[in-house]
Amino acid sequence: MSAASDLPPPVITPNFLGTLRTLRKLVRNPMEAWPAGVYTDPYVVSHMLGRNTMFICDPDLVQQVLVDDAESFVKAEPMRRSLEPALGRGILTSEGARWRLHRRVSAPVFRPAHVNNFIPAMITASREMRDVWATLPEGAPLEITHEMMRVTFEIILETMLSGRGNTDVARVEVSIRDFLESTSWQTALSALGAPTWTPFPGKSRSERGGDYLRHIVTERIVERRVSGERRNDLLSLMLDAKDPETGEGLDDTDIRDNIITSIGAGHETTTLALTWTFFLLARNPAIESRVLSEIAQVTGGAALEAGQVAELTYTRQVVQESMRVYPPVAMVVRQSTRDLKVGGVKITPHDNVFVPIYAIHHHTTLWPNPDVFDPERFAPEAVKARHRWSYLPFGAGPRICIGMGFALLEAVAILGTLLPASRLSAEPGFVPTPKLRVTMRPAEGMPMRLHRRG
Template identity: 35%
Template sequence: MTAFVPVSLDALPAGAGRLAFVRRILRNPASAVPSEIAESRVYAPSFAKGAFAYVADADVLETVLVERPGDFPKATIDERILRPIFRDGLLLAEGEDWRWKRRLAAPVFSPAAMRGFLPEIVAPFAALTGRWTPSGATVTADISDAMKTATLAVIDRLLFAGRSDIDPERIKRHVDDYLDPVTWVVAYAMLRLPDWTPFPGRGKLLRARDAVRALLADFVRRRRAGPADVDDVCNRLLAAADPQSGRTLTDADMVDMLLTLISAGHETSANALTWAVYCLAEMPQTQERLIAEIDREVGSDPIDQPAVSRLVAVRAFLLETMRLFPPAPGLSRRTLRPETLGGIDLPAGAAVMIPVYAVHRHPHYWERPQVFDLDRFTEGREAAIRRTVYLPFGAGPRICVGGTLAMLEMTAGLATLLQRVRFLTVPGAAEPQLQHRVTLRPRHRLAARVEPRRDRPAAGHPLRVNAPANDVAAAGRRVPE
C-alpha cells in the first residue's frame, strides 16, 4: 500500500554561505531555512553573527510564544514588511495597544458571533460550483483564482454586508502590488541594510500602500457617518468598546483593522483551500471518505453549525493540509535583551526566526512528516500534538483572533463544494511549485478538473454509509506504507 507525498520545498543545504542564503530569500524565503535545523532545532548560520537564529524547538517556542511573549515582540522584519501598510492593527500592535484592541475584537470574532454569519460564508462556495458546471459537464478550472474569488466574496459579505459600497477586489490588487517585491524587504532586514535602501518595485510598493489606505479611510468615514442598521463586522467593530477601558476604534484604527482582516482573512483561507483541492485531486480515496462523511451527516442540505461540528474528517483533512502547507510559513520575533535559546547566545535586537513550514515537517515531532495523513488529527491523536509544533494560527496570547472564523469558513466551504462536485487531476499537468510571499501560495496557476456529482443524496435525506477505513493515494508521489 502507498501513501501520498505532496510537493515540498528543499531546505538550504548544510554549510551554505551568505550568497546562497540571500538567493533563497529573494526567491522563496521558506526555502532559506538551513537544513541543520533538522538536527539542532535551534541554529544560527555562521554568517548571521548574532543577527538572527532559526528556532524549531518546541520547548524554546513555548518560551518565546507562550510563556514570555512580552520579551519577544515582533521582529524588525515584520516591522519593515508589514507596518508601512498595516500600521497598528492586531497583527503588529504591541503591549497595551495590542491588549485593548484584542479585548475589543475578541467578542466580535467569537464562535457564537461567527455562527450567525454561516449562510453568508456558504453562499459564495455554492455559487462557485454553479459557475463551474452550468452544463453538467466536467471542466478544467483555475482553482487558485476560484478560491480567491470565493474567500474574497466571504470577506465582502462579512465585513461590508456585500453592499458594493467598497470594492474588495480593488483592495486585494493594491495589497498584491504591495507584497509583490516583499522578498527584497526580507533580505534587507535580515542583512540589516537601511530601510531606505533601493530595490526593484519599491515605487510600486509605496504607491499601492498609499492607495489602499486612502481607499479604506474614505470608506470608514462614509460608514461612520451613515446609518448603523447594517449588521456586518465593520459596524460591529465601529460599535465595539474595550470592556476594561471603554476605548473605541478611531478611523485610523479601523483602517488598520479592516486592512489586516481583508488581507489575512482572505489570502490565508484561499491558499489553504487551494492546497486542499490539490491534495483531494491526488487522493481520490481520501476524497471519497470526505464525501461519504458529508453525505452521511449533511446530505444535500445547506451546511449549518451542527453539521460543521459533525464533519470530523473534513476538519482533520484541512488541519493536515495546513500542516503541510501552512498559510503563514514563517513567523519572526526579536529579543529585547540578551537571550540564550537552545544553547545559542543572541544579543538584544536579534531576530528569532520561527520556520513554521519546517516545524510542521520536522522529523523530531512528526512520524513520516512528508506524508499526508489526515488521521493525525482524528481518533484522539490531535490531543497529543504539542501546541508549539503545529502553528497554522500561531500560539500563545497572540494566536490569530480569526482562527475560529477561518476554520468555520474552510470546513463549511470545502463541504459545500464536495456536496456538488469531485476534483480530479489534469492529465499531463506539471506539479505545482510553492511560493512564499508572506503566505504560502502556488507559484503558477493551479488547475484541477471539476466533475459534477451525480450521486448526491436528495435534500433532507442524508445517506447513512460507512466511510472507508483507510486513505490510499491513487496519483502523485508515493512511498510504501
C-alpha cells in the same frame, strides 16, 4: 494512511552561502535559505546577513519563545517593515501597550457568538461559486488559487463590510498580489539595514495597492459614522468595541488598519488553505470519498446549511492536516528584547528567533511519515497524544491568530458546499513548489480541472 506521497520538502541548501547568494534566495524564496537541520534538529543557530539567527523546532522551545517568554520578544523588524506599508499599525503589526489595546478591543469581536453569525454569508458565497462552476463545461481548466481568492474575498467583504458596494474587486486582488510580491524585497532590504526609501522593483505599484485599500475602507467607515447605521459585520462590531478594562475604543484610523489587517491576514491565508486542500484531496481519492460520505450523512443529500457546518468533523480534520502539510503561514519571526537563554543558547537583544512552521510540521522527530497526508492525525485522541506546539498553523501564545475560528468555519463551509457538486483533478504529474511570500503559495499557481459529480 494513504499511499506515500511525492511531496518532499523543498530542496534546502545549508546556509554556508555568501551574502549575495543568501540575499538572492531570500528574495526568490526564503525557505531555500533555511538550514537543512530545521527538519531534523531541535534548533539550528545560524549567522544570516550579519545577524545571529536561531531557528527553533522543538515544541518546548516554541512554547518558551511564543508562549511563556512572549514578553521578551517582539515581531522582527523585517516582518513589520514589509507588512506596515499596507496593513498600517493594526493588531498584527503593533507591539506593547498599543498591541494590548488592539487585542483586547478586537478579541470579543472574534468570539464564536459573533463568528457563528457569519456562517450564512460563508454559505451564500460558496453556493454562488458552486452555481458558477455548474455552468462550466466538463473538464474545464481552473486556476484554483484564483477561484478561492474570489470566494474568500466575497466572504471577507460581506462579513467585514456587508458587501462589496462600489469596490473594484479585481483591483483589490491585484493590490494584494502586488503588495505581497514586495514583501520579500522589504524583508531582504531591512536585513541589510537599507533605509525605508530604498527603491526596489514593484515598489510604487505596491504603494498604490495599499493606497487603494485604505481608500475603500475609509469610505465605508465615514459612511457608517455619518449614518449611524449598524449591520451584521465586523466594521459595526469594531465601531462599538471597547476595551473591557478601560472602556477605551479605537479611533477611525485604528479601525481602518484593523479591517485592512483582517482582509490581508484572513483572505489570502484561507485561500491558500483551501487551494492546498483541493490539491491534496485530488491526490487522495479515498480521503475525498470519506469527506463526501460525511457531508451526505450530515446534510441528508441536500445543500449544506449554516447550522450543519460544525458537524463536519472529519472535513475539519482534513483542513487541519492540509495546513500541517502546507501551512499557509510557513514561518513566524521574533526578535529578542533582552538577554535570555533558549535551549541553552545565549540570546541577546535584537537576535532573531525564527519558528519555521513548515519545517516543524515536517520534522522527522515529531511526525511519523511527515510527507504523507493523513487526516487521522487530527482525530481527538491523536491530538491529545501530541505536544500542543508541534502544530502551529495559527501560531501560539498571546499573538495566536485571532481569526482562527473564523478561518476553520469558512474553509469547512466552502468545502462542504463545493465538494458534493464538483470534483477537481490535478494536472497529471504536476507537483507544486511551495514559495514563501509571508504566506506560502504554490509558486506555479494551482492548475486543476473541474468535473461534475454524477
